[in-house]
Amino acid sequence: MKHVLCGLAVNPALPCELIGRLIAVADPDIADALADRAGLSHDQAVDLAARFQDSAVRLAYEGLLTAADVDPVTQPQAALALLDEHSGDPEWARLLARDADVERRAKLAACPGLPDDVRETLAVDSDIRVVAELASRTTAELAARLARHPHTEVRRAVAANEVTPPEVLAMLVTGEGLQPAERCLVCDSEETPYTHDRQCPRLDCELRAGAACDGSHESTVHETAELALRNPATPVEAVLRFAEHPSVLLRLQLAARPDLPPEAAARLAVDPAPGVRADLAENPAIGDTLMRALAADRDHDVRRGLAHHPRVPLDVLSRLAATVRIGPTLLPRIAAATPAEVAELSASSDPKVRMLVAARRDLPAAIRDALAADPDVKVIKSIARHPGLSETRLRAMVERHGVRVAAGVAANPDAPAALLEDLARQVPPARKALREVARHPRATGPALLACLADAQARPAAAGHPALPPPVIVGLLADDDWRVAQAAAANPSLPAAVMADLVP
Structure with a gap:
């Protein structure tokens, strides 16, 4: 019966009076379904939020609750949702910054537009998780200060923050001008040297898989570099050193950067790890010469990555179609093809090439109908x-x-x-x-x-x-x-x- 009521809760034809009756008898599952319902009135949303905290959060994010509808003492999660949406009362932030629940303080730290005094309170929170959450979302000025925090978890979070100043991100990567970190989550809880078992049986263990510390906090330092490599604000000059780093994960991140200079791309094109070459092949930063070289790569995933490059030359793509399993997928280069190129591709003698252009959904009528009469089933499935x-x-x-x-x-x-x-x-x-x-x-x-x-x-x-x-x-x-x-x-x-x- 519960499944039936969950279905009724989202039925667009459900009469208004029945919605009220459903709210009155709802359990958490039915409440979730009601919160998903299109066209829920404000009064209905308030009634539902009063009964279920989880529903209150969803309704707050959907704009169906206002600050006047929420009590931050009895509905702290809904209050946090409104703060996250810039719709809450700033006084709530001051109240929640001193909440006994660390999860709520961490959620608050992730909210945008917090008052300065609240950010300062959270920046010295007793739980490092709260400070790290703040560091990942805060302003450029505070991120620059937190980059010097003695705990690697906070520095790691700063490296992921896209408003962190470029020179600070470079400092986190190179370590130049930065005092060595004093602690990490591993040495906070274990005697070092210690490597966390990836199959750790402890139910209360919060260490990440592969976490390790021999006194240098190596796993978190590695993660910090990885996050900085992903961060578009990190100056590319600061991360070029990773082109020959022993870590495949770091080389993968470098290979995907859209600001990768040609000399670094050339080094990565001969990387021993196929995954690195595959990510490079799909990178919009590489030019025709390198694309043509990668088209001859022996690894299928490298050639497949090149097929998904937005500017791969059509003659190269046509050759790739013969050796790469693509299927009826609209490739970026095909989507960007000019009318003349579309006509040329649709007349190709290779059915795999015709299949690629048949994946478009804006073909001229004459080309569309010609492909619909194609003798090859791959083309027909695509069109x-x-x-x-x-x-x-x-x-x-x-x-x-x-x-x-x-x-x-x-x-x-x-x-x-x-x-x-x-x-x-x-x-x-x-x-x-x-x-x-x-x-x-x-x-x-x-x-x-x-x-x-x-x-x-x-x-x-x-x-x-x-x-x-x-x-x-x-x-x-x-x-x-x-x-x-x-x-x-x-x-x-x-x-x-x-x-x-x-x-």
């Missing part, structure tokens, strides 16, 4: 979902290629109801096609009844508004809770039945 295809062309695809393209045809937004019915009645059934039919807005009752025979299509069909109401009512008692919940959420469920279901 089948393109809008604008006529019923005749869609039916011809199914006649020529059968079950291999049925799902793509069923997912076409312009597939007519009669075609969807025929696809749903295929013998033997095309299971993937049934799932697409069950989700299609043009699906009819007869088509949806056929979809109910498939276990995976059944929940989507149960929630489709074209399903006959008597069938929807029957599905409320289905053995599969997903089906029962979807039926309860179906807007075609009769209002009288809804009323009978709500206690």
